[in-house]
Amino acid sequence: MATALDDPTAEVTDLLQHLIRNRCVNDGSVASGDEARSVETLRSHLDGTGLDVEVYEPQPGRQSLVARIEGRDPSAPTLTLLGHLDVVPVNEEHWQRDPFGGELVDGEVWGRGAVDMLNLTSSMAVAVRRLAARGWQPDGTLVFAAVADEEAAGTWGARHLADHQLDAVRSDYVLTESGGIPMKSPGGLKLPVMVGEKGCYWCRITVRGTAGHGSQPYRTDNALVKAAEVVRRIAEHRPEAQIGEVWRRYLESMDLPEEATAPLLDPDRIDGRLEELPLGAARLFHACTHQTMSPNIVHGGSKVNTIPDEVTLEVDVRTLPGQDQGAVEAVLLEAVGDLRDDVEIEPAVFDPATESPIDSPLWDTLARVAGRFYEGSANVPMLIAGATDARFFRRLGATAYGFGLFSRNLRYEDYGRMFHGDDERVDVESLRLSTEMWEAVALDLLGGS
Known part of the structure; x- marks a missing residue:
């Protein structure tokens, strides 16, 4: 059984490969996606840790999973790690490798969703599993939500949960895609935090x-x-x-x-x-x-x-x-x-566009945690040009940011090019960094022992 001291690289790499191979392609139609395949993968991965796991299915096959580690203090904050399970369609002829093969080549996992955003979803799942397995008892509640339909307006995923299962996902703070890519500046390394979209x-x-x-x-x-x-x-x-x-x-x-x-x-x-x-x-x-x-x-x-x-x-x-x-x-x-x-x-x-306040306890937590991984780095606020599921939670009053933590091998321009693009892939060092970062954020923000 993993502990917080174990290197999570192999575990998160394996989980990402499975999620890619599940081929949860969302073409915008109600019958597409079939995120139930990846929900089953996650349930199996989280099994045996004592996590409270619920599955919601507003349409056949369009499943979302919510797992919780309940906090001891009702007045303490709740943090949700929010990932999605669906991916956009792909033209396989334009890829060098099988976009649903999940191949590990030279330290990189290839496949549709490798950066949008199965990398973060898998690292969130591994982080929550590791925290639960070590018996962590937080003051505040930690929620992991892996949702359907993000790539087509969120109707059968985050929107459904916000509209019909609010008690399951109500949070003070939410972290989802897609910041944390190291950017060089004259003043040192900068890590973007998506505070609005x-x-x-x-x-x-x-x-x-x-x-x-x-x-x-x-x-x-x-x-x-x-x-x-x-x-x-x-x-x-x-x-x-x-x-x-x-x-x-x-x-x-x-x-x-x-x-x-x-x-x-x-x-x-x-x-x-x-x-x-x-x-x-x-x-x-x-x-x-x-x-x-x-x-x-x-x-x-x-x-x-x-x-x-x-x-x-x-x-x-x-x-x-x-x-x-x-x-x-x-x-x-x-x-x-x-x-x-x-x-x-x-x-x-x-x-409509949404924004969260930059000055918040979650911002302070991210700054402290990121500094442990990249000494001397500073977080910078940024607006994301696309849409994420964070908007549903901002409208419910949550402070929601897009973050992650990536290696210096990933350039911001390459990251943007692979979003919905060809030859999508992520290095395993980024997977490790994100996993360990989620754990550190939960411990810093929610406390406990």
Whole structure:
């Protein structure tokens, strides 16, 4: 039986490989995911430790697992380690190795979910199992939640638990994906903590025209041609930059010279500065300071010889803290310009941006713990461009951060490239660091013996 003094590398590596091989691919449909496979893997892994384990299944196969170590003091805080079990689809032809093989090659585990986020889910599970196995009795309660459906809005996972099983997951503090990647700065090593995330506004834009015969296209009102112009305008539109408090504190924490940071803190100069940065940094910095709009799907036309009278675009809009639905749609209409009378915008999903306070006991704990692993390092706040399940818990009043702990072998740019990308993999040293970090955070924040 493992103890807190054991090296967890082999255990967490093996568990990650099993979760990858379970192939819990979520394509957005209710019938996909089948996270029950990985719930069974986790139940088997946690068995025999005395943990209180519950499983919730709002749809067949869409299971989430919640395990608890109850605290002795009802007034002490509750911490939830929140992982998800589903992964996004993959084009296997673009991978060097089997994306569901979970192969261990040269100290790295390959497979879909290796960084998003089965690495952290497996390390959380191992950390909680090790704490329970050693007989740890905390003052505050520790919860481990491994949920379904994170990759498709969380409807059958975290959202379901927050709406229908609140007592099982109610927490003061939540840790989930995806910070903790070492970043070099003039002042030393920095570790990003995701204290907030952008909102999501997915919409359908219907572009209308007039039907006609494809053999006589001259001066016709072709909805597809018009839709192409709408796509071009949205893609080229540049919403005004917004300099939020998290962005400001991030830059100020990086110890960069003033001539480097000043343009990035000036809404009138930041776009020009972004043009000069490496592509990976430019994309991240742009996303942290702008509403983004990405037209990604088009539907239209019925027959090759018929001019279409209606085309539908699906657009992924990501919003900044404070932006409401009306403000988002105003920017879209601004982009469309004089074609606005020919389009209809229908929102499909609106999930506003969320943030947690930076000054909190959890922040202090992460700073102390991270300093033990990386001496002289400092945590820096950051806004994540995508969405995580943390938003559901922030809306319930929890302070929720995205964190982890990774080796110096993983560059931030590589980490971002592998998210939903090809040849996803993680080194076993990062798995060990994350596992030991979760244990240390639980002991520091929740106390006990």
